[in-house]
Amino acid sequence: MRSGTSDVLLRSARLVGTAGDPVDILIEDGMVRALGETIGSGAVPVVDVGGRWVAPGLWDSHVHMGQWALMRQRLDLSSATSAAGAAFLVGERLRSAPPPVGQPLIGYGFQDALWPDLPTRELLDAADADVPVVLVGKDLHTLWLNSRALAHHGHADHPTGLLREQAAFDVNTRISAVPNGTLDGWVADAVEAAAARGVVGIVDLEMTLSIDRWAHRVASGTRGLRVRAGVYPQDLDAVIARGLRTGDVIDGTDGLVTMGPFKIITDGSLNTRTAFCHDPYPGLEGTHEGQGILTVDRDELVDYLRRASSAGLVPAVHAIGDAANSLALDAFEEVGCGGSIEHAQLVHEDDFDRFNQLGITASVQPEHAMDDRDVADRYWPGRTHRAFAFGSLAAAGVTITLGSDAPVAPLDPWVSMAAAVSRARDGREPWHAEQRVLSSIALAASTDGRSTLGVGSVADLVITELDPLVASDQQLRCLDVSATMLGGRWTHFTLD
Numbered sequence: 185m186r187s188g189t190s191d192v193l194l195r196s197a198r199l200v201g202t203a204g205d206p207v208d209i210l211i212e213d214g215m216v217r218a219l220g221e222t223i224g225s226g227a228v229p230v231v232d233v234g235g236r237w238v239a240p241g242l243w244d245s246h247v248h249m250g251q252w253a254l255m256r257q258r259l260d261l262s263s264a265t266s267a268a269g270a271a272f273l274v275g276e277r278l279r280s281a282p283p284p285v286g287q288p289l290i291g292y293g294f295q296d297a298l299w300p301d302l303p304t305r306e307l308l309d310a311a312d313a314d315v316p317v318v319l320v321g322k323d324l325h326t327l328w329l330n331s332r333a334l335a336h337h338g339h340a341d342h343p344t345g346l347l348r349e350q351a352a353f354d355v356n357t358r359i360s361a362v363p364n365g366t367l368d369g370w371v372a373d374a375v376e377a378a379a380a381r382g383v384v385g386i387v388d389l390e391m392t393l394s395i396d397r398w399a400h401r402v403a404s405g406t407r408g409l410r411v412r413a414g415v416y417p418q419d420l421d422a423v424i425a426r427g428l429r430t431g432d433v434i435d436g437t438d439g440l441v442t443m444g445p446f447k448i449i450t451d452g453s454l455n456t457r458t459a460f461c462h463d464p465y466p467g468l469e470g471t472h473e474g475q476g477i478l479t480v481d482r483d484e485l486v487d488y489l490r491r492a493s494s495a496g497l498v499p500a501v502h503a504i505g506d507a508a509n510s511l512a513l514d515a516f517e518e519v520g521c522g523g524s525i526e527h528a529q530l531v532h533e534d535d536f537d538r539f540n541q542l543g544i545t546a547s548v549q550p551e552h553a554m555d556d557r558d559v560a561d562r563y564w565p566g567r568t569h570r571a572f573a574f575g576s577l578a579a580a581g582v583t584i585t586l587g588s589d590a591p592v593a594p595l596d597p598w599v600s601m602a603a604a605v606s607r608a609r610d611g612r613e614p615w616h617a618e619q620r621v622l623s624s625i626a627l628a629a630s631t632d633g634r635s636t637l638g639v640g641s642v643a644d645l646v647i648t649e650l651d652p653l654v655a656s657d658q659q660l661r662c663l664d665v666s667a668t669m670l671g672g673r674w675t676h677f678t679l680d
Contacts, residue, residue: 190214190643190672193225195232200239200651201624201636209238209637214672216641231679236666237651239627240634241384241644242597245547246526246587249388249411251324253370254360255591259291261319267303270294270319270328275311288316288333290359292591295322296346297455297559303328305345318359322555323592325453327352349452349477353391368401374595375408379675381596382646382665385410385632387547387587389447389500389526393419398441399434408675410644412444414500417488420446429496439671445500445524446492449479451508454529454556457563459505461530465563476505485515493521500547506530506567513538524585527552530564530571536580545583548574550603550626551593557615568616574604575619584621586629598652598663601626606657623653643672647679 194209199219210218210228259277264270274291283289296303308317308330316333320326327347334342337355347355378386388394388411395413413434415423423443434441452458457465460476468474480488489499503512504527512525513535524545529552531539539546553560553572560571570576577584586600593599604626607614614620628635637645649664668676 191228192672193223193228193230194238195230196235197233197238197647198235198651199636200237200627200648200653206233206235211643211669211672214643216637216639216643219637219639233647233666233679237648238637239382239646239648239652240631240637240641241646241668241670242382242630243385243387243585243632244378244383244587244590244595244597244600244630245387245585246549247386247388247590247595248324248390249371249374249386249590250360250367250390250392250394251356252590252595253367253374254362255292255320256374257370258320259289260293261291262293262295262322264294266299267296267301267307270303271307271311274308274317274319278312278315282315288318288336288359291317291319293322294319294328295455295555295559296326296328297457298562303344303346305329305331305334305342308345318355320356320359321352321455323453323455324356325349325352325456325458327355329355348456349458349479357391364397364400368397368404368406371401372406375406376676378595379408379668379670380665381598382648382663382668382676383409383595383597384644384646384668384670384675385412386595387412387414387444387500389414389444391416393422395428395434395441395443399437402437402440407438407440407673408670409440410670411441413441414444414447415497416447420488420492420497423497424491424495430498443497446488446497447500447502447526448485448488449502450485450512451479451503451505452477453504454559454563459529460503460508460511461505461564462507462510462532463567466565475507478508478511482511482515485511486518489515489519489521489523493519493523499523500526502526504529506532506535506570509535513542513544516542516544527589528577529556530567531573531576533570536573536576536582539577539582540580543583545585546577547585547587548572548577548604549587549589549593550574550600551588553607553615554603554609555593569618571616573616573619574621578621578625583633584625584629586626597630598660601630601652602657602660604629605660608657623655627652643669645669 208223451460
């Protein structure tokens, strides 16, 4: 990366989303000041783009940045196809690189919904009963602990070692409490990696209030992204007391950090079979929580939305199951405020138009559809035509934003776009191809709504070797990013 200046002339650039010959782009004071076929450089430095493609910089609309940074340090369990396989990986790590004495081994990324065997505390104990082991599920809604870790975290009598929802969140918060300096260093590395993929901004929905932490990071030199930092119910009163509204710039951040949305979780997840649905999960009919769970009831949700929106905080409601999405839309309608539904993984047929009528943004994560297609086929049979239904949302006129939910999927908007456009991965046939969206829609949903650069635009941009609007699925997933600019500063640069 090189620092660059806020004044530069980009020579011979092809604008994504427009037809015509390459143009020159004059950037002054962090803004696009002129576009034309031949612009005189004067005293402004010139960078020859060489006919490469220039698009607005990318945004990831749903990230847990601290968790993403932590995950990059943890044992990767994503390859495990069984509980025994995951336990084997744990045993291998404990033998080859055990943690310091007294510290836990932490893994991330297991998906047990389709495993042929059950995760148990005894299975992890067999790997090593003396070292605390905490394994975090890919969706963050499930944790798997051995006996030593269960005792340490107050669950000594738990029968299986598989914690779900709030119990899992509580333990995950504790194991994530590394020293601030350590975490900030890992976050700085993750920010640099994101900039290398063309990312200029994120909506950070970390479950602990992070606006002041981000202000410190910026002051300490982590300046590679714009950050909209959200707030959860436990910190809502504190944010309201500070008079912060969504969009307010946090002092001392040079405009890089702003107050984000108010996030509230209404249900669980598909992999944990806790997403709240109108119909029960196969095999769980007639059981307690057979249709998933609600973490807030309608009256409580309405109260939270009313309090947040009246204080100027835009709500972002986590809803995965179709019943949870219906509930969220009901609450938005009763309060009369706008906002977003985060995930919207399963939507009832009657609710696509309601998204549009109520002006609710669908903040979706397309790569989840690729990760979860087999799980959805098993646990949402007969309903997957309206699962991860990006095409139906777009056809209904709903505003869509794309994200990763990192660490659940990689913080890489090109991956999200590829999944949205192709509905395929790993050489498999497209899954419900009717739910694909146009590449132009996917790009606008990944660039904060900007389809192309224009005079007067902020100089947040990405330069790529290929036109992302015509790139294939595989080309998008590994798209070569030549440079990234944030407000006229290079945050990633390989054009020399």
